[in-house]
Amino acid sequence: xxxxxxxxxxxxxxxxxxxxxxxxxxxxxxxxxxxxxxxxxxxxxxxxxxxxxxxxxxxxxxxxxxxxxxxxxxxxxxxxxxxxxxxxxxxxxxxxxxxxxxxxxxxxxxxxxxxxxxxxxxxxxxxxxxxxxxxxxxxxxxxxxxxxxxxxxxxxxxxxxxxxxxxxxxxxxxxxxxxxxxxxxxxxxxxxxxxxxxxxxxxxxxxxxxxxxxxxxxxxxxxxxx
Amino acid sequence: xxxxxxxxxxxxxxxxxxxxxxxxxxxxxxxxxxxxxxxxxxxxxxxxxxxxxxxxxxxxxxxxxxxxxxxxxxxxxxxxxxxxxxxxxxxxxxxxxxxxxxxxxxxxxxxxxxxxxxxxxxxxxxxxxxxxxxxxxxxxxxxxxxxxxxxxxxxxxxxxxxxxxxxxxxxxxxxxxxxxxxxxxxxxxxxxxxxxxxxxxxxxxxxxxxxxxxxxxxxxxxxxxxxxxxxxxxxxxxxxxxxxxxxxxxxxxxxxxxxxxxxxxxxxxxxxxxxxxxxxxxxxxxxxxxxxxxxxxxxxxxxxxxxxxxxxxxxxxxxxxxxxxxxxxxxxxxxxxxxxxxxxxxxxxxxxxxxxxxxxxxxxxxxxxxxxxxxxxxxxxxxxxxxxxxxxxxxxxxxxxxxxxxxxxxxxxxxxxxxxxxxxxxxxxxxxxxxxxxxxxxxxxxxxxxx
Numbered sequence: 001x002x003x004x005x006x007x008x009x010x011x012x013x014x015x016x017x018x019x020x021x022x023x024x025x026x027x028x029x030x031x032x033x034x035x036x037x038x039x040x041x042x043x044x045x046x047x048x049x050x051x052x053x054x055x056x057x058x059x060x061x062x063x064x065x066x067x068x069x070x071x072x073x074x075x076x077x078x079x080x081x082x083x084x085x086x087x088x089x090x091x092x093x094x095x096x097x098x099x100x101x102x103x104x105x106x107x108x109x110x111x112x113x114x115x116x117x118x119x120x121x122x123x124x125x126x127x128x129x130x131x132x133x134x135x136x137x138x139x140x141x142x143x144x145x146x147x148x149x150x151x152x153x154x155x156x157x158x159x160x161x162x163x164x165x166x167x168x169x170x171x172x173x174x175x176x177x178x179x180x181x182x183x184x185x186x187x188x189x190x191x192x193x194x195x196x197x198x199x200x201x202x203x204x205x206x207x208x209x210x211x212x213x214x215x216x217x218x219x220x221x222x223x224x225x226x
Numbered sequence: 227x228x229x230x231x232x233x234x235x236x237x238x239x240x241x242x243x244x245x246x247x248x249x250x251x252x253x254x255x256x257x258x259x260x261x262x263x264x265x266x267x268x269x270x271x272x273x274x275x276x277x278x279x280x281x282x283x284x285x286x287x288x289x290x291x292x293x294x295x296x297x298x299x300x301x302x303x304x305x306x307x308x309x310x311x312x313x314x315x316x317x318x319x320x321x322x323x324x325x326x327x328x329x330x331x332x333x334x335x336x337x338x339x340x341x342x343x344x345x346x347x348x349x350x351x352x353x354x355x356x357x358x359x360x361x362x363x364x365x366x367x368x369x370x371x372x373x374x375x376x377x378x379x380x381x382x383x384x385x386x387x388x389x390x391x392x393x394x395x396x397x398x399x400x401x402x403x404x405x406x407x408x409x410x411x412x413x414x415x416x417x418x419x420x421x422x423x424x425x426x427x428x429x430x431x432x433x434x435x436x437x438x439x440x441x442x443x444x445x446x447x448x449x450x451x452x453x454x455x456x457x458x459x460x461x462x463x464x465x466x467x468x469x470x471x472x473x474x475x476x477x478x479x480x481x482x483x484x485x486x487x488x489x490x491x492x493x494x495x496x497x498x499x500x501x502x503x504x505x506x507x508x509x510x511x512x513x514x515x516x517x518x519x520x521x522x523x524x525x526x527x528x529x530x531x532x533x534x535x536x537x538x539x540x541x542x543x544x545x546x547x548x549x550x551x552x553x554x555x556x557x558x559x560x561x562x563x564x565x566x567x568x569x570x571x572x573x574x575x576x577x578x579x580x581x582x583x584x585x586x587x588x589x590x591x592x593x594x595x596x597x598x599x600x601x602x603x604x605x606x607x608x609x610x611x612x613x614x615x616x617x618x619x620x621x622x623x624x625x626x627x628x629x630x631x632x633x634x635x636x637x638x639x640x641x642x643x644x645x646x647x648x649x650x651x652x653x654x655x656x657x658x659x660x661x662x663x664x665x666x667x668x669x670x671x672x673x674x675x676x677x
Contacts, residue, residue: 015455039448044385044456059445060452064385079439079449083383101439102380104424121380121438123424140434142424162426217429218412219267 002027006041007034015043023048023067039077042070045087059096062089065106081108084125097134100127103144109198116153119146122163128198136175138165147194149202157210161217165210166191168202174210181211268502270409272590272600274402274495274538274560279510281493281538282547284657285650286666289636297635304631305641308555310532311393311462311485314454318462318485319371319393321555322351323627324642325545327619328490328536328559329375329395329466331357333410333419334497334590336607337364338615339599342566344368345616350623355395355557358408358433360422361387368616373464376453378407379433381423388457393486395464396450398437398475401494401537404468404508408433409498414593416602443478450483464488469514469537470507476521480531488557489518491537495560497600498591511537511548513660516647519552528552542629549630550645551661558626565622566615567597 004014014032021027024047032053035041039058042051045068053061056074062081070081075093084103094112101117103125110118110127116134119127122141132150142161151169158175164187165178174180181187191204239253247253261269290296297304311318327347332340334357341364347354348370355373356365360382366372374391376383388394399405410419412428420427440449450463465479466488479487491511496504509517515535522528535548536557548556569577574584576596582589590600598610634642637649651666652658658671665671 012455012459016458019458040452040455043452044388046385059448060439063452064388064456066385078445079452082439082452083380083385085384098439102383104384117438121434123380140438161429217426219430 001029001031003031003033005033006036006038011038011040014041018042018045018047018049018051018068021047021049035072035074037077042068045070056093057091061091065089075112076110080110081106081125084108094131099129100125103127107194107197109200111200113150119144122146126194126197128194128200130200132169135172138163139175145190145194147191147198147200147207149200157212159216160212162212164190166194166207167210168207171208171210177213177216178210179213181209183207183209268500270411270498270591271501271504271588272495272497273504273588274493275504275508277505279493280512280654280656280660281510282512282544284512284653285547285661285663286653287546287550287633287637287649288651290638295638297638297640299632299635302635303640304635306627306631308532308643310464310534310555313485313531314459314483315393315462315485316458316460317392319353321353321371323623324549324553324555325350325539325623325626326352326373326534326555326557327354327562328494328557329355329357329373329397330559330563331359331408331410331497332362332365332422333357333359333414333602334600336598336601336610337362338607338610338612339563339566340365341368342610342612342615343562343619344372345612346562346619346623347371349616349620352623353393356391358410359419360384361390362422366390375466377433378435378437379423380438381433385456388453388461391461393462393464394453394457395466395488396437396446396453396484397466398446398479399466399468399470399490400496401468401490401492401508401511402496403499403503404470404492405435406499406503406507407435408496409591411498411591411593414591414602419602443482446478446482454483462486464534466490468492468494469509469511472509472514472517473521476518476533477525480522480525480527484531486532486534486554487518487522488534488536489514490557491515491535493538494536495563510660511535511539512657515548515551515553516660516662523552529554542626542631543633545626546630546633546642546645547650549634549642550649551647554643561622562619563599565619566599567610567618568595568599570597573597 029050037058043063046066049068051070053072059077060079062070066085068087070089072091076091076095078096079098080095081089082101084106086106088107090109095110095114097115099114099118100108102121104123108127111130113131114129118133119138124143128147135153148167152171155175157178308324353371354369371392373393377397410431462485464486465484467475469491492508532554534555535553571584573596595601598607650663658665
């Protein structure tokens with residue numbers, strides 16, 4: 001375990017160090033102390049590393065992650081694990097808005113609450129939130145799954161494409177072209193597996209699932225051509 | 227509503243010189259009203275604004291006679307190189323010419339057309355740019371220096387491509403549709419395009435109009451820092467804006483940490499958007515250049531943060547005029563497409579079958595481009611010869627440079643960057659006011675002095 005103190009070490013040096021490792025050989029485990037809300041910690045990591053950030057992290061922590069297992073013990077700022085490709089990014093506290101934005105793979109876990117636009121424009125990532133999510137969760141999302149163990153705010157799943165939104169609590173309102181779907185065996189299996197992977201305790205049978213109405217997929221324009 | 231110029235599209239509305247046509251209710255206007263009444267939806271097309279706006283044609287160079295000393299046309303040095311990204315990037319770009327190829331997506335264009343643009347740019351040691359579909363292997367392979375766009379949709383975005391790019395352009399707006407996202411209709415969403423964009427095949431895709439993970443310039447500053455961290459501070463980072471509130475957009479882009487700012491005027495092209503958007507939103511390129519340069523000068527950042535101007539750049543005169551107004555480089559999109567063979571008379575019969583004609587074709591969104599350029603149909607794309615297309619764009623770039631050098635030498639300048647506003651006059655009051663250069667024959671422009 002290598003400890004890096006962000007009070008003493010430059011962020012740029014930390015990220016450059018992490019970029020130089022693939023996790024297969026050499027150093028593998030890192031503990032980052034005194035993050036003090038700094039932005040862009042452990043972004044662009046491309047290796048099987050275990051990184052624990054002790055405290056609160058700012059915007060984009062774990063951004064574009066590949067393969068690494070990153071944990072923030074406190075809260076995180078906006079754009080947690082944005083465009084994540086693979087690996088796991090976990091926040092033990094709460095996360096600000098745009099959690100997992102545009103993520104293409106991997107798993108993002110927020111043990112507390114996630115703010116607005118959680119999973120915005122997501123493209124394949126799985127997101128599990130232990131608490132509540134704010135408004136416009138998964139706005140314009142294209143692919144992947146979101147699990148919300150608490151409540152969802154306004155306009156859940158606005159303008160989504162092919163993704164599943166599992167919510168245990170109340171949904172304040174559904175967004176445009178989002179509707180409740182039948183929780184079939186396939187969806188239940190996805191949910192059960194995600195809760196298990198995220199190590200979040202909840203009863204999958206208590207969830208409802210929402211998905212695309214598919215009414216916005218094509219313009220009503222058979223003759224919009226000049 | 228377009229100007230009544232595209233007569234080939236007027237169909238049954240014939241020319242009648244003996245009758246008086248209404249200026250308000252022109253045939254074009256009536257045709258559009260009747261189209262709207264039939265279809266019940268706005269018209270979507272490609273290209274850019276068709277309306278006439280003050281443009282670089284309204285400016286002239288003064289050249290030299292006695293008071294200025296010209297350089298010999300073909301012999302004396304007139305350099306054309308430009309460095310982009312000198313502010314923060316560890317690896318700034320050093321291009322031989324100040325004309326770059328603008329972002330056009332794989333999806334909007336065939337892979338072959340993207341390949342041709344890459345070849346031309348590589349041959350001239352300039353850049354080509356990805357688009358809203360992400361980076362294709364073909365264009366990375368054919369482009370010596372490739373700019374990766376980071377757009378609101380983030381289709382195909384991934385850290386490997388960020389690291390493989392030579393520069394990164396954060397697109398906040400586009401001249402053809404500032405405030406609007408992209409559009410790619412179902413006909414062009416092939417298996418490969420759908421896969422690159424993580425979308426179901428055949429849907430009508432609207433890309434987002436604003437970025438998903440930042441709001442406003444304070445966040446953009448952090449976002450740019452994130453991209454720099456991911457790429458270890460190597461790559462120049464551009465911010466592209468559509469010309470609208472240009473002074474503030476440019477100054478905020480500087481504040482957010484841009485190395486290079488791209489300002490795209492309203493004549494800039496697009497693969498598809500609403501006609502009403504192209505014709506009624508944005509600033510023409512001409513005033514945008516001057517506003518952007520003054521915004522940089524006000525911050526003491528002119529030439530430190532480089533300015534690339536695009537939107538209706540057609541020839542070497544446009545290039546030289548942009549540079550004289552203070553741009554560091556220009557970017558071409560539509561001109562490159564026409565050089566590739568778009569709108570060639572060779573395909574007139576096929577354009578006519580689609581209700582258009584050579585010289586008028588702008589239905590890029592339909593994906594049936596007979597020249598094989600704005601299509602994803604493999605049969606049509608096969609018609610396009612990437613090697614020949616690349617050569618043609620290379621020739622256009624060479625010609626534009628020779629023309630720009632000709633004008634610069636006539637003004638006594640040994641580098642295109644030495645051109646200055648004092649080398650220009652305007653032919654119209656509007657152009658004089660917008661470019662802030664004197665109306666020809668006077669020492670005055672509107673807004674200067676007491677008028």
